[in-house]
Amino acid sequence: MRCAAVHIHITGIVQGVGFRPFVYNLAGRYGVTGWVANDASGVDIAAEAAGDRLTAFITALQDQAPPLAVIESVAVRPGAPQGYTGFAIRASADGAAKTALVSPDVATCASCRRELLDPEDRRYRYPFINCTDCGPRYTIIEDIPYDRRATTMRRFAMCPACQAEYDNPANRRFHAQPNACPVCGPQYRLLDREGQPAAPAAQDVFAAAGRLIATGAILAIKGIGGYHLAVNAFDGAAVERLRRRKVREDKPFAVMAGSLAAIKARCRVSAADERLLVSAARPIVLLPKAAGYDLAEMIAPGNPYVGCMLPYAPAHTLLLAAGDLWVMTSGNVSDEPIAHEDADAAARLKGIADYFLVHNRDIYCQADDSVVRTVLDQPYFLRRSRGYVPAPVRLGRALPPLLAVGGELKNTFCLTRGQQAFMSAHAGDLANVPTYQAYMAAILHWQKLLNVAPRVVAHDLHPDYLSTKYAATLALPSVAVQHHHAHIAAVMAEHRLTGPVIGVAFDGTGYGPDGTLWGGEFLVADLTGYRRLGHLACLPLPGGAKAIKEPWRLAVWLLQALYGPQFVELPLPFVHRLPSGWPLVLAAAGQGLNTPLSSGAGRLFDAAAALLGIRQSINYEGQAAVELELAARGAAGRVLPYDVSKAGELRILDFKPVFAELCQAMIKGLPIQQLAADFHTTLAAATCELVAAISRTTGIKAVALSGGVFQNLTLLTQVIGMLAQYELTVYLHRQTPPNDGGLALGQAVIAGERSR
Structure with missing residues (x-):
C-alpha cells in the first residue's frame, strides 16, 4: 500500500497535558511513523503511513485527545515521505513566535x-x-x-x-x-x-x-x-x-x-x-x-x-x-x-x-x-484565578495585540493575541503597594510568556486609578474606556456578540464623562461606543469615599431630603442611633463640600441597609449590600412606588419614593425581612421597566447584565425572571466575573475594535 506523508501543527492547550505521549502511543496504534515535538506555538507532528491509516490517525488526534487538552486548530499539509522507521518524541524546538498556550x-x-x-x-x-x-x-x-x-x-x-x-x-x-x-x-x-x-x-x-x-x-x-x-x-x-x-x-x-x-x-x-x-x-x-x-x-x-x-x-x-x-x-x-x-x-x-x-x-x-x-x-465567577488562568477567552474575531490594565479594585489585566484574550489571575486592590508591585511584575511576565508585544494600552477613564497611571508610563498609544461600557463589553466578548445590546451595568462607582460617579447605568452599546439611555437618579455622597465605608451618611441625607429637619422626630431606630457628628455631615453636604454625585446602584443598597438598621459602617467592600440581601431571604417582596422621569431620550429612575415607603413601613412595624425583600423586588421591577422601554424604542432584544451588584443572586434571578415576560434574550458573565475582575476584558475588546 502506498505511503503518504503529512505535516500536522496543533495549537491550543497542548503542552503540559500529556499530548506528546498521547501522539506517540496513537502513532503506534495506527502504524504511523515520524515524530512529534513541542514548539513555541503548539505541537508539531511529522506522520507517514498508508493513506487510510493516516486519515484515521488525524481524526483520532482530535477525537481522542487527552482530557486536559484544548485543541484550537489543526493544520494539515501534505509532505514528501522521508522513510521514517519508527515514531519518536523529539526535543522541543524554540522559535521566534512563542504562542503555545x-x-x-x-x-x-x-x-x-x-x-x-x-x-x-x-x-x-x-x-x-x-x-x-x-x-x-x-x-x-x-x-x-x-x-x-x-x-x-x-x-x-x-x-x-x-x-x-x-x-x-x-x-x-x-x-x-x-x-x-x-x-x-x-x-x-x-x-x-x-x-x-x-x-x-x-x-x-x-x-x-x-x-x-x-x-x-x-x-x-x-x-x-x-x-x-x-x-x-x-x-x-x-x-x-x-x-x-x-x-x-x-x-x-x-x-x-x-x-x-x-x-x-x-x-x-x-x-x-x-x-x-x-x-x-x-x-x-x-x-x-x-x-x-x-x-x-x-x-x-x-x-x-x-x-x-x-x-x-x-x-x-x-x-x-x-x-x-x-x-x-x-x-x-x-x-x-x-x-x-x-x-x-x-x-x-x-x-x-x-x-x-x-x-x-x-x-x-x-x-x-x-x-x-x-x-x-x-458557573458564575466571583473570582477567576487558580485552575482557570491562563486559559484564554475565545473572541469573535482577531484583535491587534494590546494590554488592558483593568480597574483599581479586584484588579485583573488582559493581553490579546489574535482571537485570544488572556485574563490574568486575581491581583486585588492596587492601592496596596505590594499588590501594585506584583501587578506590574506580572504584566511583564505575561508579555514574555505569551509573546505579546502590545501596540495599544487600554485603561479606565478614571484619572486617579493606579492602573490608569501605570498605562500613562507606557510608551504606547492609549485608549480610555468608560467603566460601565467596559462591563457590558466584557459580557459581549464572552458570548461573541457585536451588538448593539441593552446593557445594564450596576455597581458602586465608576467614573462618568460628565464628572459624576456612575453606577446605575442603562446603555445601548456595541464594541466601539455606547449611548446612555437611562440611569439611577444621582445622590450626593456626604464625605466622598467616607460615605461608601459609612452608609449612614447617605441614609441621613435621604431622610433630610424626604422630611426636612423634622426627620429627627421620626420614630426610627436609625435616627436614634445616629453618630454624634451627623449635623456636621449634613451641613457640609448642604454646602457641597466633598459631596460628589453618584448614580451607583451599590449606594442604594448601602442606604437601604443603613435605614433598616442592618449595617451602618462596613468592614469589607459590599458588606452592607450582602447583609441586606441576606436579610431578605425567605420573604416575597412587593413592588414599592418609584419615579421614572425623562429628559429627552434619557430615562431617570428615582428611588427616593422607595426610601420614603420603607420609612413609613418601619414606623408601622413591618418586619425588616419584608422590607429588605421589597427593596430587591422594587429594584428588579424598575430595572425591567426601563429595559423594556428602551427595547421598545430601539427594537433591541439582547440584554447584557454586568457589574458587581449582579453578584446579588436575589436581584439577578428576579431581573432574569421578570425580563422573560418581555421575550428578551439575557446574557450573563460565564467566563469572567461581573465585578471589576472582568473589566479588563471589556477594555480590551473596545480598544481593539477602536484601534482598527
Whole structure:
C-alpha cells in the first residue's frame, strides 16, 4: 500500500497535558511513523503511513485527545515521505513566535491519588505526586516551550526510576515535566514561627501538622499558587483568633473538606455545584448551608452560604481525613497579596501563623483560589484565578495585540493575541503597594510568556486609578474606556456578540464623562461606543469615599431630603442611633463640600441597609449590600412606588419614593425581612421597566447584565425572571466575573475594535 506523508501543527492547550505521549502511543496504534515535538506555538507532528491509516490517525488526534487538552486548530499539509522507521518524541524546538498556550494548574487525578494512598507504591504519601493528567502547570512555568528546564522543577534532577518512567511510552508519566519522587523531588518541612524544625526529620510532617490543627494552632501551608492559613473549622476559638490576627473582621472564610461527603452533610449541593467541586479546577464553590451545618459560626457569620472546596494538591489529601473540614484562607493580612515566596511569607505571616508547613519548590506565579457559584445551573465567577488562568477567552474575531490594565479594585489585566484574550489571575486592590508591585511584575511576565508585544494600552477613564497611571508610563498609544461600557463589553466578548445590546451595568462607582460617579447605568452599546439611555437618579455622597465605608451618611441625607429637619422626630431606630457628628455631615453636604454625585446602584443598597438598621459602617467592600440581601431571604417582596422621569431620550429612575415607603413601613412595624425583600423586588421591577422601554424604542432584544451588584443572586434571578415576560434574550458573565475582575476584558475588546 502506498505511503503518504503529512505535516500536522496543533495549537491550543497542548503542552503540559500529556499530548506528546498521547501522539506517540496513537502513532503506534495506527502504524504511523515520524515524530512529534513541542514548539513555541503548539505541537508539531511529522506522520507517514498508508493513506487510510493516516486519515484515521488525524481524526483520532482530535477525537481522542487527552482530557486536559484544548485543541484550537489543526493544520494539515501534505509532505514528501522521508522513510521514517519508527515514531519518536523529539526535543522541543524554540522559535521566534512563542504562542503555545499554558495549561492552568490541575487537581490531583484519581490514578495519582490511588498511588498516593497505597502503602505498596513508591510514592506512598509523597506530596508532589503528579502525572501528565494532573499537577502544577501555570504556577511553575517560567517560559515556553513547556519543558522541565523552563519550570521551577529544573533544580530537581530525576533519579533513575523517575527518568525511566519519563522515557517509557507505556508509562503515565511519559514526558511528565514535574515528575518526581521522594528520592529526587521536592520535600515538605514543618517549622515553628521562628523557622526552626517543629517535627523530627523522620516524622510524618502531615500527621504532625494535623495534630497541631487539632489543638487549635494556626498553620501556614505552602501550596501550589501561594500560602494558605488553616485552622480547624469546628474550633470557634481558633477561627476567632485567626480573624483577629489576619485583621478580617466579618468577611467569610472558605473551608476545605476532606471529602465530598463531608460537604454534603453540611451544605445543599446541586448537580451543577458538584460538577464544579470535583472538576480539575477545584474552585471554591459558594453553597447554601443545610440543616446539618455545624462549623464554627465565625467562619461565615450570619451568612446562609459558605465557600467550600475539595483538596486539589496531594498535600491537601495527606492533611485532611475524609471527615475533616479546615478553614483554608489566603496567606496574607487582609487586602494584601497572597504570599508565595518563602522569605516574604515568613516575614508577613509570622504574626498570624503558629507553624509553617513549607516545601522547597518555588512558586513562580502566584494564584489565589477561584471562587464560583452556580446560576441557572452554570458557573458564575466571583473570582477567576487558580485552575482557570491562563486559559484564554475565545473572541469573535482577531484583535491587534494590546494590554488592558483593568480597574483599581479586584484588579485583573488582559493581553490579546489574535482571537485570544488572556485574563490574568486575581491581583486585588492596587492601592496596596505590594499588590501594585506584583501587578506590574506580572504584566511583564505575561508579555514574555505569551509573546505579546502590545501596540495599544487600554485603561479606565478614571484619572486617579493606579492602573490608569501605570498605562500613562507606557510608551504606547492609549485608549480610555468608560467603566460601565467596559462591563457590558466584557459580557459581549464572552458570548461573541457585536451588538448593539441593552446593557445594564450596576455597581458602586465608576467614573462618568460628565464628572459624576456612575453606577446605575442603562446603555445601548456595541464594541466601539455606547449611548446612555437611562440611569439611577444621582445622590450626593456626604464625605466622598467616607460615605461608601459609612452608609449612614447617605441614609441621613435621604431622610433630610424626604422630611426636612423634622426627620429627627421620626420614630426610627436609625435616627436614634445616629453618630454624634451627623449635623456636621449634613451641613457640609448642604454646602457641597466633598459631596460628589453618584448614580451607583451599590449606594442604594448601602442606604437601604443603613435605614433598616442592618449595617451602618462596613468592614469589607459590599458588606452592607450582602447583609441586606441576606436579610431578605425567605420573604416575597412587593413592588414599592418609584419615579421614572425623562429628559429627552434619557430615562431617570428615582428611588427616593422607595426610601420614603420603607420609612413609613418601619414606623408601622413591618418586619425588616419584608422590607429588605421589597427593596430587591422594587429594584428588579424598575430595572425591567426601563429595559423594556428602551427595547421598545430601539427594537433591541439582547440584554447584557454586568457589574458587581449582579453578584446579588436575589436581584439577578428576579431581573432574569421578570425580563422573560418581555421575550428578551439575557446574557450573563460565564467566563469572567461581573465585578471589576472582568473589566479588563471589556477594555480590551473596545480598544481593539477602536484601534482598527
